[in-house]
Amino acid sequence: STLRELATPEVNVSTIEDPIEMVEPAFNQMQIQQNIDLDFASGIKALMRQDPDIIMIGEIRDLETAEMAIQAALTGHLVISTLHTNDAPSAITRLMELGIPPYLIKATVLGVMAQRLVRTLCTSCKTPVELEEEDWKMLTRPWKTPLPQNAQQPVGCQECRQTGYRGRAGVYEIMPLSESLKGHIHESGQVAELRKEAIKEGMYSLRLSGANKIANGLTTIDEVLRVTPVSLNQLMS
Numbered sequence: 001s002t003l004r005e006l007a008t009p010e011v012n013v014s015t016i017e018d019p020i021e022m023v024e025p026a027f028n029q030m031q032i033q034q035n036i037d038l039d040f041a042s043g044i045k046a047l048m049r050q051d052p053d054i055i056m057i058g059e060i061r062d063l064e065t066a067e068m069a070i071q072a073a074l075t076g077h078l079v080i081s082t083l084h085t086n087d088a089p090s091a092i093t094r095l096m097e098l099g100i101p102p103y104l105i106k107a108t109v110l111g112v113m114a115q116r117l118v119r120t121l122c123t124s125c126k127t128p129v130e131l132e133e134e135d136w137k138m139l140t141r142p143w144k145t146p147l148p149q150n151a152q153q154p155v156g157c158q159e160c161r162q163t164g165y166r167g168r169a170g171v172y173e174i175m176p177l178s179e180s181l182k183g184h185i186h187e188s189g190q191v192a193e194l195r196k197e198a199i200k201e202g203m204y205s206l207r208l209s210g211a212n213k214i215a216n217g218l219t220t221i222d223e224v225l226r227v228t229p230v231s232l233n234q235l236m237s
Contacts, residue, residue, distance in 0.1 A: 002080065003027060006054055014052035016043035018059070028052070044068040048075075057081035063099040070100060073108035086229040087206060088112040088175035089194040092185055102189070106182040114173040116206055116227045118219045121152050122160035126217070129153035135221055140211050142199075148215035169218060171209040171228065 007013045007026040018032035018040070028050070030043050038046075040057055041064040047055055059082045060066050073079045085091045091112040095105055131151045154164020175181070175198045184194050199205070210224030 003054070003056055006078075011053040012051060013054045013056070014047045014050060015056040016040055016047060016058060017056075027056075032058070040065040041068045044072060048072060048077075052077060054078045054080065059083070060095075060098070066095060066098045066100050070104050070108050074104075079108075085114070087195070088114040088173045088203070089191050089198055092194060093189070093191045096185075096187070096189075102185045102187060106177075106185055109177050111174065111176040113175075114206060116171050116210075117168045118171055118210060118213065118223045118227055119165035120167045120169050120213075120218050121154055121220065122157065122164055122166040124159040124166075125155040125157035125164065126152040127155055128217075131214075131221065136211075139207055139214075139221055139224065143208060145208075145211065145215075150217045151214055151220075152217040153220060165223075169213060171206050171213065171224070173204065173206045173209060175203050 003013055003015070004024070004026065007024075012028065013026065014028040014030070016030045016032065020029050020031050023029065028047075030038075030047065032038060032040065032043065040059070040061065044055065044057065044065070045068065055069075055072055055077050057065065057069055057079065060069060069079050069081055083091045083094050085094050089112070091114075092105060092109070095109075096102060129151050131147060133147055136145075136147050154160075156162040156164045160166040178201060180201065181194065181197055184197050206228040207224060210219065210228060213219045214221060214224060
């Protein structure tokens with residue numbers, strides 16, 4: 001979705017993927033081929049010769065790929081990629097664990113978005129429910145948000161095969177890398193420290209994003225707790 005928004009006739013969008021899950025005519029797409037030593041790192045080198053404006057790297061798995069992504073960003077390209085982490089702040093520590101020095105992260109990373117998918121309630125059978133205040137506080141801590149009045153619970157019917165859920169929706173956590181946050185990126189930096197500073201600057205956690213969907217009657221507390229990591233509940237209490 002992000003690439004479709006960015007892909008205009010004026011820009012060259014090039015991707016390297018493993019696998020190519022969706023063919024998109026607006027992109028120049030490259031498939032990883034391990035049998036001919038075409039991995040992410042070597043694929044980025046090949047893409048750089050094609051004068052791309054935007055590069056999408058399917059996944060940063062190792063130091064070599066991370067270094068090539070950093071170099072591409074340093075030379076003025078917009079680089080979009082994925083990392084496997086628990087939340088947005090953990091992406092910074094993950095890059096450092098791979099071997100990228102903090103000064104390069106500060107110079108190149110614009111922001112991080114974490115995403116989880118929650119099951120959405122079946123519209124044919126969901127019914128209103130009154131939430132326990134303690135459960136709501138546990139989910140939304142340290143934010144103080146009023147107990148929602150439109151919460152729903154699963155029931156089960158033929159439409160949803162008696163599960164009570166039908167479809168999925170995303171919950172998101174977006175962390176732009178401000179100058180203040182950059183000051184917390186250093187060799188001895190902890191993800192908890194970075195997360196606290198991001199929260200102070202207005203970042204909403206994955207759980208708070210999920211709480212918004214609960215308040216709108218789209219999903220449940222149990223579902224949000226199932227897919228989101230432990231966040232500031234312990235770190236800031």
